Amino acid sequence: MKMVFVDTEFTGEHAFATLISVGLVTLQGHELYITLNDYNIDQITPWVKSNVIKKIDESKTINSHQAAILVSDFLAGYAGDSSVSIVSPGKTNDLLLLFQLFHAFHPERRFFHFGECLPKYLNHRAHFDLDTLFLAAGIDPNINRDAYVGETDHTLKHHALFDAGIVRKCFLKLINSGKLPHIAKLIC
Secondary structure: EEEEEEEEOOOOOOOOOEEEEEEEEOOOOEEEEEEEEOOHHHHHOHHHHHHOOHHHOOHHHHHHHHHHHHHHHHHHHHHHOOOOOEEOOOOHHHHHHHHHHHHHHHOOOOOOOHHHHHHOOOOOOOOEEEHHHHHOOOOOOOOHHHHOOOOOOOOOOHHHHHHHHHHHHHHEEEEEEEEHHHHHHHHH
């Protein structure tokens, strides 16, 4: 099984959130970072503006269709003939917003259907989130994840690529702890 760790930054914690940036890191450490320019600006709160938007180089932003192509190429190239399991920081927007990018390849559909429209390498149910993995390992999922992995530089917090790297480090530490032996067998 191939693993990719994701973090996204988005316009809010609600069902209509739009994607601002996405960071992907493979188990081996290969990275992709994308910032978007077509998020819903009306949803930007002062917190999002000061903690997310200010860290983005606007001259390097792209639209969602361009982002979908880059994400698809990155994941398909990594997948090869295998499935890719996505590991997200939690159970909410990160995975859904990542998958929603693939709607760009099905513009004829008013609503994107994950089960029918995701590429084969993603169309499965073997995706993980750190909240559940921490619970399964007997660790409070509200743990300070940066501290858990020994990260002391907090200047890049809420930068999708940095945070995806934290997801990867937490996952590896959990696997190496021996508290998730069944999942460890999947990646060996």
